[in-house]
Amino acid sequence: MYLGKQVKNNITFSSDLLLKAELVCKTFILHNQNKAEIKAVKNLNLSLKKGECLVLSGPSGAGKSSVLKLLYGTYRLSSGNIFIRHNSRILELSGANPHEILALRKETIGYVSQFLDIIPRISALDAVSEVLLISGLKKKDAEEKTKEIFKKLKLPEKLWHLPPSTFSGGEKQRVNIARCFVKDCPIIFLDEPTASLDRDNIETVCSLIREKLKKNTGIIGIFHDEDLKKTLATKMVSLNETD
Amino acid sequence: MEPIIEVKNISKNYGNIKALENVSFSIWPGEILGIVGESGSGKSTLIKCLSGETSCCEGEIVFYKDNEQIYFSMLDEGRMHLLRKKDIKVVYQNPQDGLRMKFSAGANIAEPLLSLGSREYSELRDKALYWMDRLEIGQSRTDHIPENFSGGMRQRLQIARSLVSNPKILLMDEPTSGLDLSVQARLLDVIGKLVKEINLTVVIVTHDLGVARILADRLIVMKSGKIAEHGLTDQILDDPGHEYTQLLVSSVLRA
Numbered sequence: 407m408y409l410g411k412q413v414k415n416n417i418t419f420s421s422d423l424l425l426k427a428e429l430v431c432k433t434f435i436l437h438n439q440n441k442a443e444i445k446a447v448k449n450l451n452l453s454l455k456k457g458e459c460l461v462l463s464g465p466s467g468a469g470k471s472s473v474l475k476l477l478y479g480t481y482r483l484s485s486g487n488i489f490i491r492h493n494s495r496i497l498e499l500s501g502a503n504p505h506e507i508l509a510l511r512k513e514t515i516g517y518v519s520q521f522l523d524i525i526p527r528i529s530a531l532d533a534v535s536e537v538l539l540i541s542g543l544k545k546k547d548a549e550e551k552t553k554e555i556f557k558k559l560k561l562p563e564k565l566w567h568l569p570p571s572t573f574s575g576g577e578k579q580r581v582n583i584a585r586c587f588v589k590d591c592p593i594i595f596l597d598e599p600t601a602s603l604d605r606d607n608i609e610t611v612c613s614l615i616r617e618k619l620k621k622n623t624g625i626i627g628i629f630h631d632e633d634l635k636k637t638l639a640t641k642m643v644s645l646n647e648t649d
Numbered sequence: 650m651e652p653i654i655e656v657k658n659i660s661k662n663y664g665n666i667k668a669l670e671n672v673s674f675s676i677w678p679g680e681i682l683g684i685v686g687e688s689g690s691g692k693s694t695l696i697k698c699l700s701g702e703t704s705c706c707e708g709e710i711v712f713y714k715d716n717e718q719i720y721f722s723m724l725d726e727g728r729m730h731l732l733r734k735k736d737i738k739v740v741y742q743n744p745q746d747g748l749r750m751k752f753s754a755g756a757n758i759a760e761p762l763l764s765l766g767s768r769e770y771s772e773l774r775d776k777a778l779y780w781m782d783r784l785e786i787g788q789s790r791t792d793h794i795p796e797n798f799s800g801g802m803r804q805r806l807q808i809a810r811s812l813v814s815n816p817k818i819l820l821m822d823e824p825t826s827g828l829d830l831s832v833q834a835r836l837l838d839v840i841g842k843l844v845k846e847i848n849l850t851v852v853i854v855t856h857d858l859g860v861a862r863i864l865a866d867r868l869i870v871m872k873s874g875k876i877a878e879h880g881l882t883d884q885i886l887d888d889p890g891h892e893y894t895q896l897l898v899s900s901v902l903r904a
Contacts, residue, residue, distance in 0.1 A: 437892035438899070479881065481888045504867055504881050505650060505677060525841050525863050526834035540845070 419489065419496050424593050424624040425454040425477065430486035432469075432476055446472040450486070452643050454593070456622040459615070459638045461629060464645035470628045471520075473645070474595045477626065478517055479507040490514065491592065512540065516586035516594045520601070522570060522578050530556070530573075531566045534584045541589060555584045559610055575602040587614050594618060596627035600634060608634065651713060653678040653817065653850055654699070659708030661694055668694040669705070670874045676818070681844055681851045683865030683882065685858065685897070690871040692854045696820050699852065700739045701729045712737070714817065734765060738811035742823040744803035747810065748795050754781065754806055755791040761814045780809035784839060801832030805839065812843070821853045825860055837864055858901050862886055870894045 419426070432447040447469045454460050462470040475481040477488060479499055488499040492514045497506060511517070524533045531552055538548035556566060559580045565573065570581045579602050586594060596615075600608045608631065615625060615638060629635050635642075652675035661669040669691045676682055684692050697703040698710065701721060710721040714736060724732065733739075741747045748757055758777040767773060778788055784805040795803050804824060811819060824840075825833040841864060844851055855861055861868055861882060868885040870877045870893065878891040889895045 434888070435890075437895050475887065480883045482880070482884060482890065505680075507881060508866060523862060525838045527838040528841075536845075 419491070422456045423453060424456060424491050425452075425626075426489045427452050427477065428487045428489075430473075430476060430488060431484045432472060432481055433484045446481075447476060447645075450643075450645075452626075454624040454626060456592075456624055457619050458640045459619055459625045459627065460641045460643060461627055461635050461639035462643055462645060463635065468645040470645055471597055474517070474597055474626065474628065478511070478515060478595060514592055516589065516591040518582050518586045518594070518596045518599045520597050522582045522585075524570065526571050527569055529567045530561070530570050530581050530584075533570060533581060534588055537585055537589055551588055552584065555588045556580075558614065559584055560607065576604070576607065579603060580607065583611060583614070587618070590621065590623075592623060594623055594625045596625065596629070598628050598630055600629065600631055612638065650677060652676060653713055655711045655713075656699070657709045657711070659698060659705040659710065661691075661698060661703070662706050667874050669698065672708075672874075672876055674869060674876065674879060676850060676852060678817075678850050679844070679848050680866045681853060681864050683861040683868045684852065684854045684871060685856065685861055685868055686871030686877070687897075688856070691874040692871050693822055694874075695871070696739065696822050696852070696854055699818075700737055700820050701733055702739070734761065735814050736816050737818045737820065738814070738816040740804075740807055740811055740819060740821040740824050742826060744795065744800070744807045747807040748803065750796045751794055753792045753794055754786065754798070757795065757806060758809050758813050761810060765814060776813055780813050781806075783812075783843065784809040785835070799832075801828050801836060804828065804836060808840070812847075812849075816849075818850045818852070821851065823854055823856070825855065825857065833860070840864065858886060858898065870897070 427450055430447055430450040434444040434446060436442045436444065450473060452460065462473055464470055472481060476483060483500045490497050490499060490510065492510050497510060499507070502510070531549060534555070535545070535548035535552040538551060539545065543551070553566070561577060561580050561584070565577060570578050573581065579599065583599055600611050603611065612634060619625060627638070629638070654676040656672060656674050659669055659672050660667065672695065684695060686692050694703070698705050701724070704721070712719040712721070712732070719732070739747065749760070752760070755774070755777040758780050759773040762773055762776060777791065781788060781791065786802060786805055786809065790798070795806055798806065825836055828836065837860065840851070843849060853864060865882045867880065868882050869879045870885060870891065872893045877893045878885060878889065885894060886898055889898050
């Protein structure tokens with residue numbers, strides 16, 4: 407008990423450190439399947455500094471997406487600690503209340519997930535500029551910035567005013583990327599952001615990622631594209647299949 | 650940030666049926682709190698307690714209004730009535746429960762203001778038109794009665810009528826059930842936008858987990874009158890911890 411507390415108090419968080427995970431475990435207990443236990447993540451340690459691109463690698467089923475979900479607070483920790491620099495303080499994720507986690511997601515962490523969960527009838531333009539409106543930008547400026555990133559991502563102009571539910575997989579994914587990259591947040595999580603994009607678009611996303619790294623954003627990503635992994639990664643954490 | 654409502658250990662019995670048992674949680678200003686659970690789990694009773702429509706048998710509900718602390722158990726009928734008229738509004742599943750079906754749409758929206766003492770005709774008309782516009786009801790429908798409206802439009806009219814008094818909290822009991830999907834999407838879109846723009850606090854009861862995912866910041870899962878589990882919406886839906894929540898989430902058909 408005492409030892410645990412000591413570790414917590416003495417955690418060294420150097421000024422360029424953004425995130426640190428210590429001995430993180432996640433076990434799912436399926437109550438309706440005879441309480442079957444699935445160990446998704448076991449004793450994971452990682453840290454992320456400003457301007458770093460940490461790539462999670464490992465075979466499918468090794469728990470790469472689970473790691474991102476744990477770091478984002480979607481999955482609740484079974485044991486271990488996650489510390490994240492949020493504004494001027496260090497937030498410990500499992501001790502944070504829901505509103506602190508919401509603030510963390512709004513101000514500190516951008517997340518490109520594999521799905522786009524937005525209200526069906528909202529246009530692509532509104533879906534993305536909404537992110538900027540929440541952080542206090544004026545409507546006109548928010549729309550300008552949104553159009554800029556749409557142009558960068560080569561999202562056809564005729565789609566801007568349509569709801570993304572009717573888009574192709576690649577178009578949806580670019581809206582999802584735009585929603586994250588349009589704002590400046592210190593940390594970005596990417597879960598296969600280029601999975602349904604063509605070569606040309608992958609290049610664009612790659613250069614957007616480099617731009618962010620230059621601005622000292624820390625990125626943790628899952629990429630299935632080997633070239634992308636090699637060119638972007640400044641650090642690799644490989645996960646093995648757990649039992 | 651401080652909560653706008655605190656529910657402290659409330660219980661509600663109907664005869665020997667325990668509809669709510671030791672329920673505690675907080676509601677935060679500007680959030681959308683979803684309440685999910687099977688029918689009979691106490692969701693609607695909870696809404697009735699929060700709106701003051703029925704009183705709890707045990708426990709306390711505290712409403713923090715500006716700098717005032719209002720204890721529900723200490724309110725007399727008159728003050729509770731005023732609270733329900735102005736600050737805490739309910740949107741019912743069936744629009745006819747919250748509307749006057751034989752009054753015009755305009756009158757339906759203006760009536761709450763009239764009952765709060767407003768007598769300026771032009772102001773009433775302006776506000777009615779404003780809220781019709783916000784809820785995407787064409788101005789040409791001002792003088793029509795809701796009996797001739799579609800289900801989705803009736804529901805939007807009910808919301809307009811609820812919002813005209815500028816309430817702090819909107820309690821919605823299954824507002825989208827019974828609407829077809831495109832109409833439901835429109836209603837969700839309207840609700841989502843309004844909450845962001847006017848800093849409204851919303852509690853929404855729904856059995857549709859898709860609606861919950863899109864709209865709610867946090868979820869409370871009810872089971873047999875108790876809170877089975879609560880947390881951020883994605884925590885509950887993607888990492889359900891309670892046996893019942895796991896059953897609920899795994900029972901959903903993915904569209």
